[in-house]
Amino acid sequence: MIRILLAEDDPAMRTYLERALENAGYEVVAVDRGTDAIPCLEQEKFDLLLSDIVMPEMDGIELAQQCARISPATKIMFITGFAAVSLRASREAPQAKVLSKPFHLRDLVLEVQRVFGHSEQAWI
Template sequence: MARILVVDDEESIRGFVERALTLDGHYVKMAGDGAEALDVLACENFDLMLSDIRMPLMDGIALALQAARDVPDMTILLMTGFADQRERTVDLEALIHDVVTKPFSLTQLRDAVTGAIAARKAA
């Protein structure tokens, strides 16, 4: 399965996503913000990064830009519950696979991750 870095400042979201993806057989590592995620990315390789957009310190857009530069072969999937944040991703289509809208169901999460991983393998 895939190696996935999940980045979200809400512990409840991280826990839900971690449990779901671990049950699907993925290796999952967690980070609470963009700066922590960059530290993790400097030490480990991942197939996919699933990051919230709205976070303190470094938001998901800034993280996606830096991660795409530093780890160009990693697929990036963003998530947000705010329409204005989703609009900020329009110019990032070349860097990110998709944006998952919160709140999402377990099925929606699994489908988004499966699609992102499949797209990575097809590239």
Template sequence: MKKILLAEDEDSVRSFLTRALQRAGYEVVSCADGDSAIEALDQGPYDLLLTDIVMPGADGIEVAKIAGQRQPGLKIMFITGFAAVALNAQKASPEAKVLEKPVHLREIVTEVERLIAA
């Protein structure tokens, strides 16, 4: 089973994403902020890091940098509601996928499947 580390500070979004990804057959470790996600890296290895960018504590870009150092080759997907932040994320991690909120759950699951299969 493929394993995803999810970092999302909005409880309802995190809950919806977790359930949708679990229904799609993934094991999901979900975290409410960037600092918790960094701690959860020890529960890896992961097939994908799916992270919001703007969060309390470490932001998603910092989480992605640390995750990439600890697990080179880890696939990364950012989700954000801020267009300018999305551009910064793309510059920081050009190989990462960036989705802008609002995004449909089915679109996220489809993109996760594509990224993991690549």
């Protein structure tokens, strides 16, 4: 089973995304900030880091850089509601996919499937 580490500071969005990904068949560990994600990356194996970019203490880009150092095999996907931040992410982490808010949950699941080379599956 694909394991996803979700870092999202907004509690409602975090719950929403966690449920959607679990309903799609992924195992999800959710944290509310980048600094809480680091120990998870050090202690467990994750296939994907799904991170908001704008978060307190450590932004998603810095988290992605730490992830690349700690767990280089972990794929990275960003979610953000800010276009300028999206451009920065594309420049500083070009291997990462950036999904701009607002998005439909189906779009998120499809992007995760694409990251792992899976075809579209019914999940609702």
